[in-house]
Amino acid sequence: MARxxxxxxxxxxxxxxxxxxxxxxxxxxxxxxxxxKQVGSLLEKARAIRRFTGR
Incomplete structure (x- = not known):
């Protein structure tokens, strides 16, 4: 059962x-x-993080 x-x-x-x-x-x-819900692509999320961190 544990398995x-x-x-x-x-x-x-x-x-x-x-x-x-x-x-x-x-x-x-x-x-x-x-x-x-509307979702963004992985690339868009990475760009948003980059803008947020100022790099």
Missing amino acids: LDFEFQRDQVWIEVLLDVRDLLLPAGEEDPSTG
Whole structure:
């Protein structure tokens, strides 16, 4: 039973990682299908961080 619990938790973490990567790679201006919110691309997020830090 402990092995089954471990495998389930491992799969849950894997799914969360994949969803996070998907969110980062969505092109700018597209909506996240699960939330309906506007999301930016990974490159746009990096540029925003760079502007915020002044580099």
